[in-house]
Amino acid sequence: MNLQSLVKMQRELDSYIEQKRGIEEDVFDRKVIALLVELGELANETRSFKFWSDKGPSEKAIILEEYVDSIHFLLSIGIEKSLADELIEWPVGAEYMDLNEAFLATYKGISNFQQVPSAKNYTSIWEGYAEIARLLGFTTDEVVEAYHAKNEVNYTRQQTGY
């Protein structure tokens, strides 16, 4: 799968939002916070870390929507640092035993990238998300389809002034 079609869609959405909201300043750090928050929302829906509870995870569609919110901001921070054009195949790295390890590794990756926005650090975040998708049983096609659906919702939300 070539990620460039998503990069193009993300670039267009980001420009649309910036124009609509009159954003001229650097919003990289705020997008990094947004990504960390989305990763937390994703973890929360999986409930993978809630050793104190019997309640199971949310349904797949809800978890997938949280997942693609992250993908939006992940693409966006790569675009901010001119690294997204290098994204062709989805980078796949080490395999973790469980979701909690993958979440922690991905948090660390995002934090490293905020401090040092290099191509290597950017790739590590994608590897983290690839691993999370694998552990959640999401196929690339499912992720791309859900990304498309949420991308459209994001336009509607901007137009309806939410």
Ligand SMILES: O=c1ccn([C@H]2C[C@H](O)[C@@H](COP(=O)(O)OP(=O)(O)OP(=O)(O)O)O2)c(=O)[nH]1
């Ligand atoms: O520059 C931007 C800003 C936002 N988004 C997208 C990413 C994500 O898909 C959505 C924001 O997440 P969400 O829909 O959870 O927004 P929210 O304001 O946190 O929603 P809610 O108040 O419903 O939780 O907007 C972008 O793609 N680029």
